[in-house]
Each structure stands twice: as C-alpha cells, then as structure tokens.
Amino acid sequence: MNIRFKNRQEAGMLLARQLMRYAGRPDVIVLALPRGGVPVGFQVAAALNAPIDVVLVRKIGMPGYPEYAIGAISSDQSVFQDEAIEAYGVPPRAIEPIVMRERKELERRESLYRAGRPPLQLGGKVVILVDDGLATGSTMRVALKSVRKKKPARVVVAAPVAAAEARQELTGEADEVICISTPSPFYGVGQWYEDFEQTEDDEVIRLLQEAERNHPLAAWMTLPAPHSD
Template sequence: MAIGDHFKDRAHAGQLLAERLSEYAGKPDVLILALPRGGVPVGFAVAKALGVEFDVMLVRKLGMPGHEEYAMGAVGAGGVRVVQAGLVESGLVTKQAIEEATERELAEIERRDKLYRGGRPPPRLEGRTVIIVDDGIATGATLRAAVEVVKKSRPARLVVAAPVGAPDSVAALEAEVDEMVCLATPFGFHAVSQWYRHFDQTSDAEVQDLLALAWHAEKDS
C-alpha cells in the first residue's frame, strides 16, 4: 500500500493485511486475536483469508478525563494496566481519575466478555503463534495492554498486525513483540479514521455475528 492511499473499509484492510501475513496461512497453531470493536472486521478478514483460528482480545482504552478520545493508558483481562509515564507527576491527571477510569473499563470488559463469548472459554495461547490485530495504531496503548495480557500466557511467537499506524507508536510496539506488521506508517498521522474511506462504528451485533461465523466454521472444519 502506498502512503496516501486509503482502505475501502475494515474488511478490505484485513484482506491486504492477510497478504503480508501469508506465511502463517493454514497453520493450526496460529491464532488471530482481534481488538473489539473496530479490529474485529479486520481480524476476521485476516483469519478467513489465512484459514486460521479467530477470537477476540478484550482490552479497553483509558480515556483522558474531558478528552476521552486521547488515551492515557489501557486495561486488559486479568487486571493488566498500561498507563503513560509522567501523567500524574505532571498534573495532567489524578491517581483517582486513573482508578475510576480503570474500574469503569474493567466493568466494560466484563460486560463484553459475557456478551461476545456467552460462556465460551477463551482460546489456549500457550505455545502458539498469536497475531493481535487492530484497525489502526494511534497511541498504541490498547495494543500494549493486549501484548502484556498475551505474554502472560507464554505464546511461542507474538505478532502485532495493523493496516496503518503512527510511526512512533509502531516503532515502540515493534520492540515489544517478535514481529510487527503494519502496511503504512504515514508521516503526519493524526487519526486511524483518516486512512479509511468508510469507517463506520463497529457495533456489538457485528462483533457477535463475525465471532459466530468464525466459531461455526471452526466447528465444521
């Protein structure tokens, strides 16, 4: 993908991402973990193209008070939390605000787990090649939380993949994983939505539908 090009939508981005991940096609130990909600259509397209297992990784951004679109950190399953260094010391946010945001987002993770999984046990990660997929990388906070969650389960190989990302955030994540795959790291990156022609909000229903399709296909294979 040339810098400046735009993806049609998340499914199209996932198809292009799958081409870069073709070495993992058809391997039974490979697992795609998508970040809900926007990462799910991308991850589903990748998993479908590669013929590998698909599931979700539940992490949540901690939004800056009053400016929720800006991430001050993220939380993940098992109480994993990543917070930007120096926020409290600089007076930009209080410890109480971080704790309140953490409690709120962990409750949302629990809600989504019940909604999306419906009691289905999480996939085994230990000893597998795990590819974490999102629709783009802005600050990278939620992906860093996802990486920490997966590392606790001792995968054999950990890959992060996204269609587009901020150069600094992509470089920082690259140092944390075995492989970083990002189709474009454009200069002047401001928001993930800039790089998609269609970037509608992904609904809970769409996530549920894609998971049901993936799990049904696995059962039939």
C-alpha cells in the same frame, strides 16, 4: 507509504496478504481487539484458515478528553502513559473512576462476546494480534502483555495503519510487527479509512459466530494440551 482504506474489510484483506506465510498452519491463532479490530481480524483469519478469538482490552481516556489515550487495561494487565499523565497534571483520583467504568465494560463484553465459551488456549501457539489501527499503541501493548502471560511461542502484532512512534515501540515488545502504512503526520486511525463507522456489538458477535462455523476445529483449541506421564 500513505494508504487510505475503503473500510475495515478491505483493510483486513490487504493486511492478510502481508501474513500469508502463516497460512494453513495448525499452530496459528488470530486474536482481534474489539470492536474495530474484529472485522479486520475476521478477514485475516479467513485468509489464513486460522481460528479467531478476541482479546478484551479497553482504552483509558484523558479525563475530559476521552479520545486521547493515557493508558489501557485488560482483565489482568494495565499500561499507562506516565509521561502524558505527568505532563498534563492528571491526578490519580481523576483516573480511578474511569478505570472502574472500563472494567465494568470489559466484564460486559466478556459475557456478551464469549457467551460462556472459554478463550482459545495460546500456549505454544503463534498468536497474531490484530487491530484496525495503532495510534498511541496503548491498547495493543496491554493486549500484548496479557497474551504473553499465556506462554505463546510467538506474538505478531498486525494493523493496517499505525503511527510511526507506536509501531517503533511495539517492535521492541512483539516478535514481529506488520503494518501496511505508517503515514506522517498521523492525525488518527479514522483519518485513513473512507468508512470508519463504529463497529457494534451485534457485528462482533455475528463475525465470531461465522468464524466458528467456518473453523470448527477452534472448539478443540479451547482445551488444554494433554500432559504426558
């Protein structure tokens, strides 16, 4: 099924319909991949009455062709498309400065988006990872690896649109993958949105602040679970 979404807001509302079995559960947390995944995740979290947080990841683009992902990093994980790197003969020395630059951007976003707030505690929770689309799946894979380290009970990957290959790969790594559309040929995520303007930092911050006001219980979820003696 091929669907073209009006914008990320509409895509998020439609995606939420596929996730309603998780609505109203106190153990559900939505994690969005900035920046484009945040407007989608905001709609999902609102529909499920769940708190939302961000999982900070950055794509590593091909040297000279930054839109083509050859990997992705988080603060504690990395994923690289070794076959693509080898096929195009990309030397490590060409990748290293890109990784360093993207790590600095991760640090900038961490400071800006969180503003001193600790991340939500994921241990024992059902985590729904949301992005606006999955092309190679690199950023979602590294987000998944990072989240797994926090010992959640279940990880659900959710995106409005995905390349069939990316969806298949993630199905083997997540507990569940929810996609509305897996068009073929895929081309790119933006092809399946009428409005695919870049999401800016101000919009991310505004949505996170609004979500926090709407779901004040999220503040308690930053605290570790008490230990019984």
